[in-house]
Amino acid sequence: MTQVQSAGAKLRQAIAAENPLQIVGTINAYTAMMAERVGHKALYLSGAGVANASFGLPDLGMTSLNDVCEDIRRITGATDVPLLVDADTGWGGAFNISRTVKEMTRAGAAGFHIEDQVAQKRCGHRPNKEIVSQEEMVDRVKASVDARTDDQFLIMARTDALQQEGLQSAIERSQACVEAGADAIFAEAVTTLEEYKAFTDALNVPVLANITEFGATPLFNKEELAGVGVDLVLYPLSAFRAMNKAALNVYQNILQDGDQKAVVDSMQTRAELYDFLNYHDFEEKLDALFKK
Numbered sequence: 245m246t247q248v249q250s251a252g253a254k255l256r257q258a259i260a261a262e263n264p265l266q267i268v269g270t271i272n273a274y275t276a277m278m279a280e281r282v283g284h285k286a287l288y289l290s291g292a293g294v295a296n297a298s299f300g301l302p303d304l305g306m307t308s309l310n311d312v313c314e315d316i317r318r319i320t321g322a323t324d325v326p327l328l329v330d331a332d333t334g335w336g337g338a339f340n341i342s343r344t345v346k347e348m349t350r351a352g353a354a355g356f357h358i359e360d361q362v363a364q365k366r367c368g369h370r371p372n373k374e375i376v377s378q379e380e381m382v383d384r385v386k387a388s389v390d391a392r393t394d395d396q397f398l399i400m401a402r403t404d405a406l407q408q409e410g411l412q413s414a415i416e417r418s419q420a421c422v423e424a425g426a427d428a429i430f431a432e433a434v435t436t437l438e439e440y441k442a443f444t445d446a447l448n449v450p451v452l453a454n455i456t457e458f459g460a461t462p463l464f465n466k467e468e469l470a471g472v473g474v475d476l477v478l479y480p481l482s483a484f485r486a487m488n489k490a491a492l493n494v495y496q497n498i499l500q501d502g503d504q505k506a507v508v509d510s511m512q513t514r515a516e517l518y519d520f521l522n523y524h525d526f527e528e529k530l531d532a533l534f535k536k
């Protein structure tokens with residue numbers, strides 16, 4: 245009998261196999277399929293991405309658990325690669341966080357990260373973030389661990405404390421989260437390799453570096469990050485940002501030129517699109533089933 249591996253187990257296996265594991269943001273099911281096809285071993289659903297792309301909203305804690313679960317289901321329905329999900333602050337107290345774990349697991353997520361910002365959160369790379377006490381964050385982690393229905397579901401604690409309270413506090417918070425059962429730590433808005441090393445030296449669980457563009461963190465290479473003990477490297481919105489610029493260019497050109505000839509070379513062709521979708525397999529099935 246073949247053992248069916250849970251999404252969480254797959255993510256843990258990928259973390260063990262890759263050094264470091266690169267995790268790419270996939271804003272929708274189709275981009276997730278492309279990332280899978282080119283060989284990525286782990287995918288990410290960004291909270292900012294859900295807010296921006298699915299709702300046209302800023303990343304300020306305005307989307308809900310259901311909003312995110314809808315996008316999780318779409319992506320996990322289209323790929324087999326494990327998906328790490330941004331759970332923001334967990335959307336409330338212990339019982340809300342419990343629902344977040346259970347619903348995300350049911351939707352097919354492999355794990356989530358939950359952060360120590362206040363509910364009225366901001367992007368981790370913006371000024372004037374506010375964080376909750378260490379005790380409150382530890383309670384969030386405890387509630388998450390207690391709610392697990394699959395013991396392989398990965399619970400990652402994110403600390404946004406570096407900006408306001410400094411490195412020592414951010415590390416202490418991370419240690420307290422690990423003590424409470426966190427499987428991994430997301431060190432947010434880190435600015436130097438030395439700081440990453442301080443996190444990885446102090447912790448005995450995988451540490452994630454968020455290499456998001458146009459933020460506080462330089463675009464360190466995965467080798468540099470592996471050199472300071474980082475296990476997971478996140479590119480949450482890289483493809484999304486590129487897609488946005490490409491789309492804007494097309495919209496502008498169609499208006500300016502009256503046709504799309506100048507930008508057609510920048511487009512994925514119909515043949516390429518169909519290839520990623522396995523379109524022809526579907527069509528053959530249709531022909532075989534309903535041949536006239």
Ligand SMILES: C[C@](O)(C(=O)O)[C@H](CC(=O)O)C(=O)O
Pocket residue numbers: 289290291292293303330366367368369454456457459480481
């Ligand atoms: C990782 C992140 O939480 C996200 O929602 O993708 C964002 C990314 C970004 O805004 O660049 C964050 O770092 O807060």
Ligand SMILES: [Mg+2]
Pocket residue numbers: 290291292303330332
């Ligand atoms: Mg986020």
